[in-house]
Amino acid sequence: MQFQPPKGTRDFLPEDMIARKFILETIEKTFQKFGFQPMDTPAFEDWQLLSKKGSGGEAIKNEIYYFRDKSDRELGLRFDLTVPTARVVASNPQLPKPFKRYQIGKVWRYDNPQAGRFREFTQTDADIFGSKKMACEAECMAAAVYALKQLGFRDFSIRLNNRKILNALLEFTGIKNPAEVLRVLDKLEKTGENEVLRQLTNIAGEKTAKKLLSLIKISGQPKTVLLKGRKVLGGIKTAEEGFFELEEITKESETYGISGRLSIDFSLVRGLDYYTGPIYEISAKSAAIGSIAGGGRYDSLIGLYSGKPIPATGFSFGVERICEIMKNEGMFKFQKTYTKIFVVSVSDKTRKDAMEIAEKLRSRGIETETDLMGRDIRKQMEYANSTGIPFALFVGEKELKEKKFTLKDMRTGKEKKIKIEEIITCVLKSNSQHC
Amino acid sequence: MQFQPPKGTRDFLPEDMIARKFILETIEKTFQKFGFQPMDTPAFEDWQLLSKKGSGGEAIKNEIYYFRDKSDRELGLRFDLTVPTARVVASNPQLPKPFKRYQIGKVWRYDNPQAGRFREFTQTDADIFGSKKMACEAECMAAAVYALKQLGFRDFSIRLNNRKILNALLEFTGIKNPAEVLRVLDKLEKTGENEVLRQLTNIAGEKTAKKLLSLIKISGQPKTVLLKGRKVLGGIKTAEEGFFELEEITKESETYGISGRLSIDFSLVRGLDYYTGPIYEISAKSAAIGSIAGGGRYDSLIGLYSGKPIPATGFSFGVERICEIMKNEGMFKFQKTYTKIFVVSVSDKTRKDAMEIAEKLRSRGIETETDLMGRDIRKQMEYANSTGIPFALFVGEKELKEKKFTLKDMRTGKEKKIKIEEIITCVLKSNSQHC
DSSP states (O other), rough: OOOOOTTTOOOOHHHHHHHHHHHHHHHHHHHHHTTTTEEEOSSSHHHHHTTTTTTGGGGGGGGGGGOTTTTTOEEOOOOOOHHHHHHHHHHHHHHHSSEEEEEEEEEEOOOOOBTOOSEEEEEEEEESSOOOOOOHHHHHHHHHHHHHHHHHHOOOOEEEEEEHHHHHHHHTOOOSHHHHHHHHHTTHHHHHHHHHHHHHHHHHOOOHHHHHHHHTTOOOHHHHHHHHHHHHHHTOHHHHHHHHHHHHHHHHHEEEEEEEEEEETTTOOOOTTTOOSSSEEEEETTTEEEEEEEEETTTTTTHHHHOHHHHHHHHEEEHHHHHHHHHTOOOOOOOSSOOOEEEEEGGGGHHHHHHHHHHHHHTOOOOEEEEESSSHHHHHHHHHHTTSEEEEEEEEEHHHTTOEEEEEETTOOEEEOOOOOHHHHHHHHTTTTTT | OOOOOTTTOOOOHHHHHHHHHHHHHHHHHHHHTTOEEEBBOSSEHHHHHHTTTOGGGGGGGGOOOEEEEOOOOOEEEOOOOOHHHHHHHHHHHTSSSEEEEEEEEEEEEOOOOOOOBBBBEEEEEEEEEEEEOOOOHHHHHHHHOOOOOOOOHHHHEEEEEEEHHHHHHHHHOOOOHHHHHHHHHTTTHHHOHHHHHHHHHHOOOOOOHHOOOOOOOOEHHHHHHHHHHHHHHHHHHHHHHHHHHHHHHHHHHHHHHOOGEEEEEOOOOOSSSTTTEEEEEEEETTTOOOEEEEEEOOTHHHHHHHHHHOEEEEEEEOOOHHHHHHHHHHSSOOSSSOOOOOEEEESGGGGGHHHHHHHHHHOOOOOOOOOOOOHHHHHHHHHHTTOSSEEEEEOOHHHHHHOOOEEETTTTTOEEOHHHHHHHHHHHHHSOOOO
């Protein structure tokens, strides 16, 4: 009988896990650098809480893992990190504002598994609660850019829009059912203009559909787009607010040195229906598969849980997509193991000395392995090789007498005789690249 | 309407989370130092897999979160990390041996919540698959000791036993229902000798109970205990194997420099019924609440899933207990935030400069915050103070002209004028303790 992980879920063996950890740790360090603090919430929540968000309601039961515990409590695995955090922020009014928190964790959706979509996946969220200032949006975008650069991305752009402008555009064109229309517009990139026009025509008639489509196609440099937008929507209060906010973000983003990557795109909808203000998405130009980070403002969500609205804005990364792109583009430095050195015991007689040298290396901060199988040299080397350990250190009687040991670079095959202290300095300094 | 985390689960706000992360990261770095590699598995598994372990079976359904997904698949939240790992090892025979993996993650049990017990908690496991050598046990114990030292523990001891010896002791005293008796013995520390004697008498009669109790009370220095044990059980094959294994571990532990902390204690049972060989527990002497780390060998478990047994041994930490002890004993350095510096903008005019200095500090590796609320100096300082940020840096027009900035140590109240480059060097070097 063969057991597999449940459908839509995955095991991560060390090699994959090391790659994922590189991404997650880079993102986490960035969050910390910008003053976000860690927070954690349970994997499951009361069903009542989960069903409260946006237009979800009962319908959401079909898209999540819902269950009852032994006391017949209705529970569900969290489908995002925003709802649990909203609960925490709503029920902890004592938290100093702005409350800047990050959370990295798994979420679960009863999705139909397909390429790149899983029923269990990791989210990385950073949010700022308690400030209405557009400096927050600029800082979030700057943090996203910072992390992506650290990961090795060079070629990416930020598309910016505002739900207030979108709403005004729908109002202006005479749309009666904005939620439905937004769902159609959200698929523009995926389904293409013709399909969107067809669906819009079905909903609102050809004339309105064509008008709306021509308006949301406005995009480009912030200044130009703001000028065009104001020409069309000037005088509509929500639109004016939206333009002002985008102008503020554009100004702030100069301070953060990211204004060059910024464009405004009226067609950006960004799915989730809880957004209330600015929204943005970051795409890698090299990758065809959409955005790798994004975020926006959702000033009404916390109020759903506490009755008292608290301004909120935040962003997150598409970890699974980033992982895929980095693999495909060869952006990972190849690393199969965290271990830096395998200490080879040349014979049974030198085993104890080899272990002691390994202990010494560890105490100096170097990830070190030794033989745990009672194997001969050849087999020890096979192990070091198959697990991808970059260095092997040979401990034999002759070496012990000379107090110099043969260090072999497993990647180049090169060997040299070297003192323990030199090995330590070298490995620590070179970050194991070369000794 | 007020929402809480579900019964038996917890939220971790930043201050608690930073403390927990210190523990988890210290443990993780130790695992890596000893050559364990990271692995991950899904939060839930097929019910068939979960019910297979040990004597669990259907009964385990009452102790875990069991549910069916929309396709009527029977699933359960994992109750430990051992079963998922056993599945992975069983179904990936290509992994080089020894396969040394660690896994840190949440597990869920439908336990009755009580002091220090939760329905959602974190486990930290490291295991070695594929080696029968007792060097593995010594290395696991050494790694546990290493991590505990890094966490700040000084005063702790390792109790060692062997399931083979326990089984031989039960056989020798004529016990007919070993599983039941082991469950009683397992509670010795908790319920005390009298209660254990009473229960044993009920099971096996007074004479046998007294005999068994006197034998399992043998404990102390490895050499002495092995001598005593061999006198009683010499000639019983399983006992001889057990003694040999403990002798090997004792020898190996000298190499790892941990033999001084080692004692053998025939009363140690260590709950779980899948152990097949050596078992051990590490206790902090200062704490009355039992062991904080432990492990053992379980050579039969993998065979349950693949039909092909693979030797296995490993250890883990009692993260919740360690967290509690460290809090109670004041072992955490007080740290409410990862942020090192708050850059104060003295007026609206200097805001942009303040932001740019903050960006510079971040780019040099320093966790930095600035005002995101448009606040005046007093309010900015209140925020820095209430969130526990150790340094405040004042950016005003005068400072910008002089290119020297007032740095305030928020804990001592001391201020000094200092150049940006000096601040960077100082904060990076001092690890934010003092500048």
